[in-house]
Amino acid sequence: MKVQNPHDKFFRETMGNVPTAKEFLHHYLPKNILQVIDLDTIEVQKDSFINQEFKDYFSDLVFRVVISGKEGYISFLFEHKSYPDKAIAIQLLKYMAEIWETKMKKEEVSELPIVIPLVVYHGKSKWRFPLHLGGFLNGFEEMPQNVKEYLPNFHYLLYDLSEYSDEEIKGNAQLRIMLKLLRDVATKSTEEFLQSFYEAIYALLEIEDKQKGIEFFEITLRYVFNAVRDLTKKDMEQIVRQIETTFPEGSEVAMTLADLQEKKEIESRRVFFKVRPGIQWLPRSFA
Structure with missing residues (x-):
């Protein structure tokens, strides 16, 4: 039988390799974020934080890493549908909440770790949704700043592979092969x-x-x-x-x-x- 979701399997098998994940972060994280992360401390986490209802659409990989001298997490959410989903910001919010809740229940931490969410998308159509949760809230942009302080909002990093040329795809051989094939299979x-x-x-x-x-x-x-x-x-x-x-x-x-x-x-x-x-x-x- 065909693999149920070959894109998901290919992504996880490639990016689950720490040196390859490290290559991705080194080449594609914004410099201001890269400056506060110690990539030499990166470790893959085995726990999955995707709700069952989203498993057909997303795969997740979480890496523990030191951020500004403290334990933090970088979470990859790979969207392997052929079109972008407007529910992505809500799913990311649930995703981060799952990580925090797990830390609180299992380790009884008093402070929650920083979680930086990344979305890798390889669909046929361009990504057309806001890159922050507030963009999905009706009237959020018109709210005064002192009111926005009471509303949930965060930004996420998006990597729409259809927008990358061969020259813009960087990293070791494994990373470049995966990104190019995921890009081209959809386009x-x-x-x-x-x-x-x-x-x-x-x-x-x-x-x-x-x-x-x-x-x-x-x-x-x-x-x-x-x-x-x-x-x-x-x-x-x-x-x-x-x-x-x-x-x-x-x-x-x-x-x-x-x-x-x-x-x-x-x-x-x-x-x-x-x-x-x-x-x-x-x-x-x-x-």
Whole structure:
């Protein structure tokens, strides 16, 4: 079966790696925030703070880090829908409240930690919603400042991948590959996306640890096979040939995954034929 949400899985497997998350923060945090954060203290947290109702739309990653000399948190919220959700600010508020409540209940802290929220979005349409909670409150902007003090408001950092050019995507090989593929899977045709994937293969050669390179290659290839719904047998054969030329270390993995993918496709067609009698079924190679 296809992975239920390949974008979510790809994001978590890549950004859950501390060195890669550190690269993202180093290259994309605003300088004024970066100046108060000690990136050398970053640690990934295993707890998830997303409510069940939002799990189909968002994935979350939380990192503990020293902010201005005290324990704080940087929270990534990855929106993996094809269009932006106006409920994002409300979800972020719930998200931060969950972190604070967990700290209070589990650790009985007397002071709540700072939480800096980041949203990574890779949908087809541009992000069009305010970047602060107050922007969603009717009449908030017209309120006098001494009244706004009684109303909840915070800003969040947004990274709309569709707005980034190749030159603006920075970081180590793993980070650049993930950001480019998440950007292009939502905005380009299958043929164009595969070209982006072939270009990404070259970046794998930058990874000095060959075993880590092969492991991330498998993560990336699984993402491609699961995220692109209309790959043909010809496409997969071309992918294998390209890998054999560019990244031969991953050719065995590529052939294995391509074979598995084709078997899954054939099996899914058999299942469809069984539940829909009277429909002629032919293997792809004969169709």
